[in-house]
Amino acid sequence: MLKKTIILNLIIILFVSCSPKTLTGLYRTNFSTYGRFGKALTLRCDSTFVIDSNREFKNISSYGNWEVKNRLLVVNFRTVKYPKIEDDQTNYYHIKRNKLTSVFPISKEEYLDLITKIEENGLKDSLKIGSYRKFKRKRGKTFKNFQGKMGKQFFKKVENIECED
Incomplete structure (x- = not known):
């Protein structure tokens, strides 16, 4: 009887400790x-x-x-x-x-659209624009x-x- 109680308590503790925070x-x-x-x-x-x-x-x-x-x-x-x-x-x-x-959350298409808008406004020369891969790594x-x-x-x-x- 004592062993069953201990095992039951351990199972309950295990479920409580594994529940999502x-x-x-x-x-x-x-x-x-x-x-x-x-x-x-x-x-x-x-x-x-x-x-x-x-x-x-x-x-x-x-x-x-x-x-x-x-x-x-x-x-x-x-x-x-x-x-x-x-x-x-x-x-x-x-x-x-x-x-x-x-x-x-910015997709590659959105990034390319942003680059196009920067180029249209004549800001590309004053900004260092890297690749999408580099952009994702640094975000x-x-x-x-x-x-x-x-x-x-x-x-x-x-x-x-x-x-x-």
């Missing part, structure tokens, strides 16, 4: 852009979010709704606390464990400091928010 919680960027400008993302239980960021010595909060589609976190900015700042956009993040990595990188060191920035979970069903 909740996304709700507080996330922070792994480093501050230029060593100064960090971001914090709070995913709430009611499918709303807040991103707090430091921009030019101002703390700015952006609000909206989030949902999960095909292992991607879709963040829709729809309302902003400061109406003069237009932040009406959608961002995508790849979900991997407790990490959210920004996805920049998502941002400056870590003022010396030009770059890295991939992502959100990492620092605190859980428990939701009541």
Whole structure:
């Protein structure tokens, strides 16, 4: 009887530990852009979010709704606390464990269309335009400091928010 209880408890613990992690919680960027400008993302239980960021010595909060589609976190900015700042956009993040990595969904056709528009406006001579492959490899990188060191920035979970069903 005691062995059956222990085995049953171990099976329950195994199922609980293998259950999917909740996304709700507080996330922070792994480093501050230029060593100064960090971001914090709070995913709430009611499918709303807040991103707090430091921009030019101002703390700015952006609000909206989030949902999960095909292992991607879709963040829709729809309302902003400061109406003069237009932040009406959608961002995508790849979900991997407790990490959210920004996805920049642009196809090769869209990239070539962008290059055509740059050429039409006479800006190609002033810009270094690489191949689509190089563009894909470098996307998502941002400056870590003022010396030009770059890295991939992502959100990492620092605190859980428990939701009541």
